[in-house]
Every structure is written in C-alpha cells, then in structure tokens.
Amino acid sequence: MADEQKLGKAKALVETLEQELLTRCKPIDQHKEYYRGEQPLKFASDEFRKYHGARYKDFADNWVQVxxxxxxERLTVTxxxxxxxxxxxxxxxxxWQANGLDADSQLGFLGSVISARSFALVWGDPDDDETPLVTFEDASSCIVAYEPGSRRKRRAALRRWQDGDKYMAVLYLPDEVWKFERPVQRRSKTDDMAEVDKLLDDWTPRDTGTEPNPQLNPMGVVPxxxxxxRPLLADDPISDVAGVIPMQDAVNLLWAQLFTASDYAAFPQRVVLGxxxxxxxxxxxQGEVIGEKPLDLEKLAADRIAFITGDSAQIAEWTAANLEAYTKVIEVAVGHIAAQTRTPQHYLIGKMANLSADALLAAETGLVKRVEEKQLWYGQGIRELFALVALAQGDDDKAKALRSGYMLWAxxxxRSQVQLADALLKLKQIGFPFEFLALRYGLTPAEVVDLLAMIEREHQLDPLGAAAALMSQRPEAEPPAPDNEAEEEAA
Incomplete structure (x- = not known):
C-alpha cells in the first residue's frame, strides 16, 4: 500500500512538472526559430503580404544570432x-574535461541566452566510479521545483524527452530517482475515446531490468x-532574444519593402502620353487584313525599340525611387538593437573606422559588463555543478568547499597583446606575483603549473642566471634618510 502511494505521488508530480514544462516550451521554440533565422514576415499590410509575402517567407536579416x-564567445570556464x-x-x-564540457558548456551558455535558462545534470557513471557523468540539458527538456521561498534549494527535477513513439521521463528527488515512460499521445475522434487513450497513455514505471525503479539517490540532493x-526576484528569467524579436521583425519588413521597391522603381520609368x-x-x-492585335511591348523593350504613333504623342519620365530612405531606417533599427542589448556597433553594422585601441575598448564596455553579469549568475550554477561532482565521488567536505569557492573565467x-603585456608589466612593477600575472594573461591554472615547472627547470640548468634575474627583480635600496640634526650642526 505504501509503495502504491509513493508511485501515485511520483506520477502526480511528473504530470504537474510536465504541464509546466510544456507551458514554457512555446516561447522557447520561438526564440530558437529566430536564432536559426526562421522568422515569419510581420508588420506587413494584408495587401503586401498577399502579393509579396510568399516571396520573402525564407528571407531574414538575422541579427538575433549575432x-x-x-x-x-567570451564565456570560458578555466x-x-x-x-x-x-x-x-x-x-x-x-x-570537466573528461565530459567534454569545455565545448558543451558553450552549448549550455548559449541555451541560457536564447531560452532564458539551461540545466546541468550530474550522475554517477557505473563504468567509472571516479568520473561522474555531467551533461548540459535544454530548457525544453528539464524543469526544477524549488522549496517555497527559496531560489536555490531544489525539491525535485524532471527530465523529459521523446524516444521514438514513447516519451521518457526521469524524476529526481533528494532521496530517490524514478523512471517513467508513456506512448506518444494519439488524437481521438470522440470524447469517450479520448478518455480511453488518456488511461492507456498514462505514465507508467519504466522496465529497467535488474536495476531497481525507483533507485536510491546516494548524493542526497537533486542532481x-x-x-x-537575467533572473528577477519574483518572475521568470529573461531571454536575451526576447527583446530583439520586435525590432528584428521590423528590419525584415523594411528589407522586403526595399527589395520590392528596387524591383518596381529602382530605375527611371518612362511613359508615353497622348x-x-x-x-x-x-x-x-491570302494576305488580306482580317483584323489587328496589340504589339508585344515586352519584345519592344527587350529589343530596345521605341514605337510611338500619333501627332500629339509625348514621353514623360518618373525618377527612380530613393532606396537610401530604407537603408537609413534599417541602420537606425540596428542601432537600437545594439543599444538595447549592449552589443558593440561594429559587431552589427560591420563598419570600422580608424579607431584607436582605447576607443575599441570603450566601444565594447557594454558587452564586457554584460558578460561579467552572466559570469556571476552562471557561476553560481557551475559552482553547484562542481559540488555535485564531489558528492557523486563521495567527498562531502569538498562539496561544501566548492559551493563557497571562487569561479575562474577567461x-x-x-585587448591586444601589446596592451596586455604593458598592463601586466605595470602590475609586476608594483609587486604582483608571477602566478597571478600568468592567470591574468589568460593561461589556465593547469598551464600556470606547467609554466612554473618549466621556469624551475631553467633555473636548475642555469643557477647563476636565475640568481641574477632574481636580484634584478628586487626593488632598489632607497638612500638613507638625511640626518636633520647633523645638517643643523653643520649649518
């Protein structure tokens, strides 16, 4: 009886989390489509869409991706x-490296930027006790439930995906893990058959063979x-793509109108009057005239022949349309995208003037701050990821230390190599240690260890040169302070 109650509670939790997950999927799918450049023509009049909509259905001037x-591209965990x-x-x-997260972490960060969130899953590897499995998961396949009043304490998590004609689901709880499956829902023609299909397509525990279901969660927390x-205190996080979509639609419409104008009015138009x-x-x-038909004007235009009849015939001309009016508005729209998303103008417009290095750094200040904000928020999740790895390895003390640790990012x-070297030299002159400077240069901690070992080997091969280098790095001795009393006596 107790087992049936646990099963019923687990199934109800899976169904509730699944419904919330499906609610989130609609905007997530839209953001992904816009990132891929699949952008329907918006803001067009009914007449324009009727005559020209099919022509531009596959066109998009995709700024969302940029x-x-x-x-x-600047988020790299070191x-x-x-x-x-x-x-x-x-x-x-x-x-981290064994799971290929140096590459997959970029997919996770990109998923967060597009879909407002992404997930990381940590679980033990039955084939390798020392190396847990770590994967990044898409926002459309995972959901986490938190303790009331908390944004960090996790009560449950659901991972759901489709495998052939079945949906698979894994429910993660702090003490156990459930695995479920159900057929892909069918479309019933009647309400009675819909009820039958609902009962047949209900979530059922998956057959896991010799593996227990549910199985114990040795980590003691939701993994x-x-x-x-861009999280908010009392609302869902915000995608970086969501705010770009309206202006992206406007840019696509302006390009469609520009192409249409260039097709009809990009060249001077001539008309015959009278x-x-x-x-x-x-x-x-027999060669007798039995009627007449209009001359093919398209053939005359192709043959560059003018055929004008009538004593009062005149030729008038319409000037070509000014297409720059469209391009100027497009540049303004792209500028708005740059300002709203803190993306440097030269990333979007593609025009580079003779700017100094300092001017380029200033132009990228907004993007740098945006990246640092993401390092702060994503860093909290990455720290917890490393703590889960320690728990999967059975080291509770290390997990606590990692939760309170410090993330290292590239x-x-x-900056240019000249600027960076100059900045590091100035830091060295005021006393910063070499190991700190090597990290600021962009080396990973493992590369710094290798570099220090190389330096040690060089010193062993040339001890005199090492001593001379050490003496040259010491600050010069300051001259003794003047003896004021002796100076007064001499005076």
Missing amino acids: VADSPV GIKPYGADQADAESMRV VVEMLN AERPMIPILNK DAES
Missing part, C-alpha cells in the same frame, strides 16, 4: 578554487542545476 553569440584553497582544484577540471539568464497602343494587322493566307575583455 546578439546571442556575442557574449557566449577552473574553480575551493574555499580556503591556494590553488584551483585540478580534479574538478579533470572531470539537476538550473542556470538562469498615343494609342501600337497595333499590328492580322492577315489571312578575461571577458578583448
């Missing part, structure tokens, strides 16, 4: 330093972490 990609540790944790990065993009359309006679087999600012 806006979404620009921060992701390590994590546990609380109280002097160096980055090498084991955490080993698991799914949510990474939010003359009838030229006619040619129709002859029978520099979000893009």
